[in-house]
Amino acid sequence: MLTSVFVIVPIASLFALFFAWWFFRQMMKSSEGTDDMKRIAAHVRKGASAYLKQQYKIVIIVFLVITVIFSILAYGLGVQNKWVPFAFITGGAFSGLAGFFGMKAATYASARVANACRTSLNGGLKLAFRSGAVMGLVVVGLVLLDISAWFLVLNHFIPEMDGGYKLMTITAIMLTFGMGASTQALFARVGGGIYTKAADVGADLVGKVEAGIPEDDPRNPATIADNVGDNVGDVAGMGADLFESFAASILATALLGAAAYIDNQAVQLNAVLAPMLIAAVGTLLSIAGVFMVRTREGATQKDLLKSLGFGVNFSAFLIVIASFFILRFLNMPNYAGVWGSIVTGLLAGIAIGQSTEYFTASAYKPTRRIAEAGESGPATVIISGIGTGLISAAVPLIIIVVGITLAFSFATGFDFTMAQLNKGLYGIGIAAVGMLSTLGITLATDAYGPIADNAGGNAEMCHLGDEVRKRTDALDSLGNTTAATGKGFAIGSAALTALALLASYFEEVRMMFVKFLDMPYELINGVPAIDAEFLDFVQHYQIHLMNPTVIVGMFLGVMSVFIFSGMTMNAVGRAAQKMVDEVRRQFKASPGIMEGTEEPDYARCVEISTRGAQREMILPSVIALFIPVIVGIIFGVPGIAGLLLGTISSGFALAIFMANAGGAWDNAKKYVEEGNHGGKGSDVHKATVIGDTVGDPFKDTSGPSLNILIKLMVMASVVTVGVAVSYPIIKCWL
Structure with a gap:
């Protein structure tokens, strides 16, 4: 079944992992600086490692429990494929491994970046960015490695089937390893977000507002925990988040391709391979883009943004060209239209990033107005930030609506008949792949942020001087912008990926009848299940707005997001x-702490954040895992359809609001700290610090965690589809 062109996927994986290793080795060869710089960096490394060790202990227990449940469903009840428990474990293991390697690189890089800034801004930028590229390349490399391995193994062991069902079966099984990645990502995001924001709020409220000392002052006991949190939340957490998005978008699109072209097995194979090849070539081009990032000494923030933008846009431009020739080489029907869907996804990702930058960067009016509101006190800062966040959600929602419409239309050749529905859904899926195709470098820009932030903290705590601090502040400010746009990008990709997964859910329902429940001739809307199409299942389960089970599911989906x-x-x-x-x-x-004669007990603060995060992350994560199962058992497939529609729509909007409001509060504070509206220590500054403190859990805990909640609930529904099909308590109210 395989063609020789598939070899590009594992080759791209090995290239990505090799360059991740090479960038790490190059970073490790640079000097970590003075003894004080080494000591501070060692504190951060120790705290980050201790946190991950504790988190992985809890995650392993959760994974064992879920694996047992999946094994019972597969081997006991026979409502799930027997490969699923193993796919689930590998997805989680690879996601955890990606987060571990990325965080390891980040914690070793921060002091080295600070030291590089002692001599040059360009040296600091290149070192920070290439250290961030370790995270990006490890993520895409491990995703492609996992996909390659599973595709080869399943292709060998799954027997030949009539009617194109072998590829349907393979892609349906592969999709379930995204469940493992989603579960690991949720724990990483929620736990890391709680950790970092607990430390950040403590450092800001007591250190800045009450004691009147700088954020990274070594006298602040919470500052080490704050730096540790940047790594466990924004490196390990973001890496696990986008690992899952990247894998799920490729695999959901592959399944939709297998369904859309099931009548022509040659085309079907190419439709399955297309998202894998585009992701593989995008990975290779991301490596090239990393080498393009450099700047000149004395560069302004605008120059630094251009430097990063050049590398990202270089990779994106080349993948636009390369994807056209990939689709043409694969001889895909309407390859120009499918290519249009890919370009749509890329442009949507860029547009969401630009929208996020406008509403969160201090160079633009929305954030400056929040700073101006500080002249009336913290209450008006909070009101202004909430208003800005609410308004900011409109633009990404419009972008996603336009993106979905164009991606669907291009893939169908603007033929809106029902016969083209599956091809249109394939177009939406491949648009998500297009958006994430250059994830290797896109994620590098995001992981760069906490590295630069920690470098600035190291420079402040080690008193490296004004010139060095000026350089690290420039890199840190750039990192704040890339982090905000990265969150917008992650949320946008989550929306498109979730829609592709939602469409693939019904293909899993079909596979449940045809393969796993051995009912291929069960009538679905008057048609045997083996011949039934997407809309036949929709009509069979009466998935429409007049079905109370669908409405109930939608309300439960919205409830899930808010709770x-x-x-x-x-x-x-x-x-x-x-x-x-x-x-x-x-x-x-x-009292000697404030006088500088006594060192704070940093370890105690690290311990408090670690314990708090471990304890608090369990309940919301477990709820997210089990709500789809419970809804499936009670309301069946219609209830799940409503649940996922409610979760995706409300979760996307709320995530944008929270991320942008938090980012705007953060940058309003930094705008005042630059000397505007009275500068540091003024009443306006204190008001914006309080606003930033409120925004911290918005932008770094709840907001980004919603990305994963959206995908995890869809993925949990996909993996437990056999329960919803076989054991609904309420089959239908109509």
């Missing part, structure tokens, strides 16, 4: 309160 956000926000609040109490206690019990 999850509320729980993660409260978790940050509880953990932060303990951190605030500890920092206050240390200042009171040890």
